[in-house]
Amino acid sequence: MMTLTGMAARSAWNRRYNLLLMIVAIALSTALLLGVERLRHQVRAGFAQAISGTDLIVGARTSPVQLTLSTVFHLGGVTHGMSWASAQRIADHPLVAWTIPVSLGDSHRGFPVLATSEDYFRHFRYGDRRALALADGRPFGAVFETVLGAEVARRLGYRVGDRIVLSHGEPAHGDDDHHADHADKPFVVTGILAPTGTPVDRTVHIRLDGMEAIHLDWQAGAPVPGMSIPPALVGKFQLTPTHITGVLVGLKLRSRVFALQREIDEDPHEALMAVLPGVALDALWQIVGVGEKSLLGMSALIGVVGLAGLVSSILAALGERRRELAILRAVGARPIDLLILLASEGFVLMLAGTLAGYLLLTGLSLAGAPWLEARLGVALPVAWPRPSELPLLGAILAAGAIASLLPGWRAYRLSLSDGLTPHT
Numbered sequence: 207m208m209t210l211t212g213m214a215a216r217s218a219w220n221r222r223y224n225l226l227l228m229i230v231a232i233a234l235s236t237a238l239l240l241g242v243e244r245l246r247h248q249v250r251a252g253f254a255q256a257i258s259g260t261d262l263i264v265g266a267r268t269s270p271v272q273l274t275l276s277t278v279f280h281l282g283g284v285t286h287g288m289s290w291a292s293a294q295r296i297a298d299h300p301l302v303a304w305t306i307p308v309s310l311g312d313s314h315r316g317f318p319v320l321a322t323s324e325d326y327f328r329h330f331r332y333g334d335r336r337a338l339a340l341a342d343g344r345p346f347g348a349v350f351e352t353v354l355g356a357e358v359a360r361r362l363g364y365r366v367g368d369r370i371v372l373s374h375g376e377p378a379h380g381d382d383d384h385h386a387d388h389a390d391k392p393f394v395v396t397g398i399l400a401p402t403g404t405p406v407d408r409t410v411h412i413r414l415d416g417m418e419a420i421h422l423d424w425q426a427g428a429p430v431p432g433m434s435i436p437p438a439l440v441g442k443f444q445l446t447p448t449h450i451t452g453v454l455v456g457l458k459l460r461s462r463v464f465a466l467q468r469e470i471d472e473d474p475h476e477a478l479m480a481v482l483p484g485v486a487l488d489a490l491w492q493i494v495g496v497g498e499k500s501l502l503g504m505s506a507l508i509g510v511v512g513l514a515g516l517v518s519s520i521l522a523a524l525g526e527r528r529r530e531l532a533i534l535r536a537v538g539a540r541p542i543d544l545l546i547l548l549a550s551e552g553f554v555l556m557l558a559g560t561l562a563g564y565l566l567l568t569g570l571s572l573a574g575a576p577w578l579e580a581r582l583g584v585a586l587p588v589a590w591p592r593p594s595e596l597p598l599l600g601a602i603l604a605a606g607a608i609a610s611l612l613p614g615w616r617a618y619r620l621s622l623s624d625g626l627t628p629h630t
Contacts, residue, residue: 225555228555228559229555229558229559229562230559230562231559232555232556232558232559232560232562232563232606233559233560233562233563233566234563234566235508235511235559235563236559236560236562236563236564236566236567236602237563237564237566237567237570238508239508239563239598239602240563240564240567240598240599241567241570242504242508243598244567250491253487253491254484254487254488254491255332255333255334255404256278256279256332256404256405256487257278257330257331257332257404257454257483257487258331258332258333258334258335258336258483259329259330259331259335259456260306260330260331260454260455260456260483261455261456261457261460261463261466261482261483262454262455262457262463262466262467262470262480262481262482262483263277263278263452263453263454263455263480263481263483263486264288264293264296264452264453264454264455264470264478264479264480264481265277265287265288265451265452265453265478265479265481266286266287266288266452266476266477266478266479267477267478267479268479270479270481270485270486270489271486271489271490273452273479273481273486274481274483274486274487274490275490276310276451276452277308277451277452277454278405278483278487279405280310280318280320280405280408280409281318281405286449287309287449287450287451287452288449288450288451288452288453288476288478289448289449289476290307290446290447290448290449290450291475292473292475292476292478293305293307293450293453295475296453296455296470297453299466301457301458301459301462301465301466302455302456302457302458302466303456303457303458304325304328304329304455304456305325305453305454305455305456306322306323306325306326306329306330306453306454307322307323307414307447307450307452307453308320308321308322308326308450308451308452308453308454309321309322309414309417309447309449309450309451310451311374311375311417311451312372312373312374312375312388312417312420313372313373313375313410314358314370314371314372314373314410315362315373317355317358317408317409317410318408318409318410319372319409319410319411319412319417320409320410320411320412321411321412321413321414321416321417321447321450322411322412322413322414323413323414324345324346326338326411327345327353329454329456330406330454332402332404332406333402333403333404336402338399338400338402338406339399339400340353340397340398340399340400341356341398341399341400341401342365342366342397342398343366343395343396343397343398344396344397345396345397346396346397346411346412346413346416347396348413349413349415349416349419349437349440349441349445350391350392350393350394350416350419350437351393351394351395351396351412351413351416352370352393352394352395352396352410352411352412352416353395353396353397353398353399353411354395354397354398354399354410354411355398355399355402355406355407355408355409355410355411356398356399356400356401356402356407357401357407357408358407358408358409358410359395359398364395364398365395365398366395366396366397366398367394367395368394368395369392369393369394369395370392370393370395370410371387371388371389371392371393372387372388372391372393372410372412372420373386373387373388374386374387374388374421374424386428386429388420390434390436390437391419391420391437391440393412393416399411414445414446414447414450415445415446415447417447418445418446418447419437419440419443419445422435422440422443423435455480463482466480467480467482545611549607549611552606552607552611553603553606553607555606556602556603556606556607557603557606560599560602560603560606564599
């Protein structure tokens with residue numbers, strides 16, 4: 207005589223197409239849930255790794271968050287900058303290995319302009335200490351040359367060799383109509399950076415002397431009437447900046463970071479502050495981390511929808527299986543056997559759907575990761591389930607097993623005559 211398990215297997219085979227659709231639905235929910243979770247971690251990691259390898263951020267005394275927003279994310283601005291003389295003193299300090307001066311203030315069609323030196327391309331690091339790479343062209347070398355971030359070039363359609371005009375003032379919601387243009391001193395695009403997933407992608411990079419050159423015939427934020435210095439003559443003027451926004455500092459020995467920080471904070475020449483990037487980024491994340499909470503809520507909602515679909519599908523199929531379950535009762539199956547049968551079936555469906563969802567996400571990551579990183583600067587890694595994801599997968603299976611008890615309990619309560627009596 208065929209066992210109860212064998213009869214259940216034959217029943218499942220007869221319903222294989224419906225069960226396959228359930229597995230596909232669970233797989234899609236699992237892949238979406240894991241995908242959102244991985245993107246959440248990548249967004250947070252990308253935020254924390256917008257800058258790496260930099261030991262200190264130095265600028266005029268203000269709040270650490272404001273200084274970090276200006277120098278790392280190129281947003282807003284400090285009320286006043288630090289002097290160039292102080293930046294040179296820090297660069298010459300015996301503990302300092304390198305410095306990157308940064309200066310903000312202008313924009314181009316809604317994107318910030320960052321004035322810096324060639325050391326920016328040599329020493330700036332992001333992510334896991336990854337260096338900047340050029341997708342096309344070369345770094346700037348002359349006064350009126352610029353290197354564009356990947357998103358700037360993509361959204362505005364620029365290529366190496368194109369000419370662009372900068373605007374005076376910070377970006378205003380992507381529209382520079384209210385800013386005066388430096389139309390008499392255009393810049394030539396010499397390079398386009400590869401995507402990084404950091405604020406670098408949304409930045410126009412020029413030389414420090416380029417920033418000074420476009421403001422030679424400006425005063426108090428406006429062009430000087432009747433004064434126009436052509437690009438060919440800017441070399442006759444002093445183009446060394448007097449003030450900059452800040453300095454990124456790398457040390458020879460990281461163990462001396464607190465000693466140098468205290469020395470800079472107590473500088474007798476100028477009121478300066480030195481910020482540890484990691485500490486400042488953590489503080490900033492506490493302010494803008496509401497997006498992470500939204501992704502967490504979305505993840506939970508996806509899981510609930512997937513479980514609701516599983517339960518509703520099994521309950522819908524239960525109505526069509528009432529005669530089958532009654533026959534099982536007639537051949538000796540106990541009510542508890544039916545409960546275990548239905549619950550086990552739901553758990554196996556959940557397990558199969560979860561594994562299929564993980565494989566689906568892996569396949570999509572392999573196929574779409576290059577596109578995501580190139581277009582959005584977000585990486586979707588291909589990896590075994592991380593330790594942080596194992597509790598999530600366990601929770602999915604546990605929730606699926608618990609949810610399967612509802613159809614099992616319904617089958618448990620069905621009477622023998624309920625399935626054998628014809629229904630009109």
